[in-house]
Structures are given as structure tokens and as C-alpha cells.
Amino acid sequence: MSEYIIETKDLSFNYPDGTKALKNVNIKIEKGKKISFIGVNGSGKSTLFLNFNGVLKPNSGDLVYKGDVVKYNSKSLLQLRKKCRNSISRSRKPTFF
Numbered sequence: 001m002s003e004y005i006i007e008t009k010d011l012s013f014n015y016p017d018g019t020k021a022l023k024n025v026n027i028k029i030e031k032g033k034k035i036s037f038i039g040v041n042g043s044g045k046s047t048l049f050l051n052f053n054g055v056l057k058p059n060s061g062d063l064v065y066k067g068d069v070v071k072y073n074s075k076s077l078l079q080l081r082k083k084c085r086n087s088i089s090r091s092r093k094p095t096f097f
């Protein structure tokens with residue numbers, strides 16, 4: 001059975017000006033896989049990653065990291081960023097997780 005490091009479940013994000021940047025995004029990223037995000041300008045790649053790292057909070061839906069739903073409060077975001085920072089410094093490669 002696959003182990004997913006990141007999942008999104010019907011994740012949607014709208015900017016304050018009303019721009020609907022992400023609508024019901026469902027993805028599953030398997031642990032250890034190298035993947036690319038490819039899309040035309042404005043398709044939402046950067047917005048998705050800003051939701052991944054907690055700079056932006058989804059309007060609806062869930063982000064799941066290592067099986068746990070990210071709650072986007074300051075305590076859980078601090079824990080998430082510590083995990084990511086440790087992974088980056090150990091790998092010596094420009095790896096996000």
C-alpha cells in the first residue's frame with residue numbers, strides 16, 4: 001500500500017480580491033517520489049505551495065501531511081516547519097520535504 005507524504009482533499013483557495021486560485025484540488029504525493037508541478041502561468045502552482053507551507057490557509061478542504069490534517073494554527077504550523085527545515089538541511093538537495 002502506498003504511503004503519501006502530502007495529500008489535498010477538495011482544497012480551495014480564494015484571494016481576498018475574489019480570485020478563485022484553487023478549486024477542489026485533490027492530489028496524493030507518494031513518499032520518496034520525485035514529482036514536478038507543471039501548469040500555465042496563473043494556474044495556481046505558487047498558490048498551492050503557499051498553502052502547503054502555511055503562508056496561505058485554504059478556504060475549504062484539507063491539507064494532509066504524513067497522515068495528519070494540517071490545522072493551520074500557530075502551534076501546528078511551527079511543528080510542520082521544523083519538520084520541513086530538518087529535512088531540507090539533511091538532504092543537501094533543493095528538496096521541499
Ligand SMILES: Nc1ncnc2c1ncn2[C@@H]1O[C@H](COP(=O)(O)OP(=O)(O)OP(=O)(O)O)[C@@H](O)[C@H]1O
Pocket residue numbers: 015016017019020021039040041042043044045046047048
Ligand atoms: N496576491 C494575489 N492576489 C490576487 N490574485 C492572485 C494573487 N497571487 C496570484 N493571484 C492569482 O491567482 C491565480 C493563481 O496564481 P499563481 O501565482 O498561483 O499561479 P502560478 O501557476 O504560480 O503562475 P506562474 O507560472 O506565473 O508562476 C492567478 O489567477 C493569479 O492572477
Ligand SMILES: [Mg+2]
Pocket residue numbers: 045046047
Ligand atoms: Mg508561480
